[in-house]
Amino acid sequence: EAQVTQNPRYLITVTGKKLTVTCSQNMNHEYMSWYRQDPGLGLRQIYYSMNVEVTDKGDVPEGYKVSRKEKRNFPLILESPSPNQTSLYFCASSLREAYNEQFFGPGTRLTVL
Amino acid sequence: GQNIDQPTEMTATEGAIVQINCTYQTSGFNGLFWYQQHAGEAPTFLSYNVLDGLEEKGRFSSFLSRSKGYSYLLLKELQMKDSASYLCAVLDSNYQLIWGAGTKLIIKP
Numbered sequence: 148e149a150q151v152t153q154n155p156r157y158l159i160t161v162t163g164k165k166l167t168v169t170c171s172q173n174m175n176h177e178y179m180s181w182y183r184q185d186p187g188l189g190l191r192q193i194y195y196s197m198n199v200e201v202t203d204k205g206d207v208p209e210g211y212k213v214s215r216k217e218k219r220n221f222p223l224i225l226e227s228p229s230p231n232q233t234s235l236y237f238c239a240s241s242l243r244e245a246y247n248e249q250f251f252g253p254g255t256r257l258t259v260l
Numbered sequence: 261g262q263n264i265d266q267p268t269e270m271t272a273t274e275g276a277i278v279q280i281n282c283t284y285q286t287s288g289f290n291g292l293f294w295y296q297q298h299a300g301e302a303p304t305f306l307s308y309n310v311l312d313g314l315e316e317k318g319r320f321s322s323f324l325s326r327s328k329g330y331s332y333l334l335l336k337e338l339q340m341k342d343s344a345s346y347l348c349a350v351l352d353s354n355y356q357l358i359w360g361a362g363t364k365l366i367i368k369p
């Protein structure tokens with residue numbers, strides 16, 4: 148089944164404890180992206196990747212890191228999480244550029260205490 | 261700045277028709293997307309418009325007017341399962357997606 152998977156789905160952590168949210172797609176998509184979604188706000192892009200070893204900042208990259216060592220994986224790293232990073236996070240992928248339909252992962256609900 | 265405006269919430273009756281509007285001011289335009297998002301779930305793609313006019317896909321249609329910076333999503337023969345948030349997103353001149361906050365659609369029997 149063609150899909151985007153994220154892990155974990157739910158995470159409660161404490162300020163300053165490094166964490167990684169994994170994202171993997173099995174559709175051979177070149178474009179991958181991370182978003183956060185907060186009540187009353189639209190999806191905001193954190194980072195995106197046009198292809199392997201190519202990553203760029205989105206609208207809200209501060210406090211986040213990403214890597215794209217393989218085409219299928221695009222992990223999101225929070226080196227020192229803070230409470231303002233409490234949010235719902237989505238990974239998405241599309242065939243090529245952002246003008247293609249994006250397929251979203253199921254989301255990761257992160258709480259930073 | 262770049263801005264996407266959608267109504268926060270709308271209510272409609274099962275079996276009826278509803279139109280969800282989206283207006284945008286962005287630096288350039290390379291297309292407009294509509295996504296559906298059920299509560300607690302991921303967004304799923306509904307439509308993509310890059311040229312003016314109406315595109316129909318079953319019970320859902322999407323309209324675009326680039327000169328007016330305006331789009332709408334039309335849902336016909338509403339079903340209870342259509343209760344969801346509908347997200348409008350515009351691809352700007354840098355091929356970056358700008359997302360609206362979404363419209364929560366409540367369907368009543």
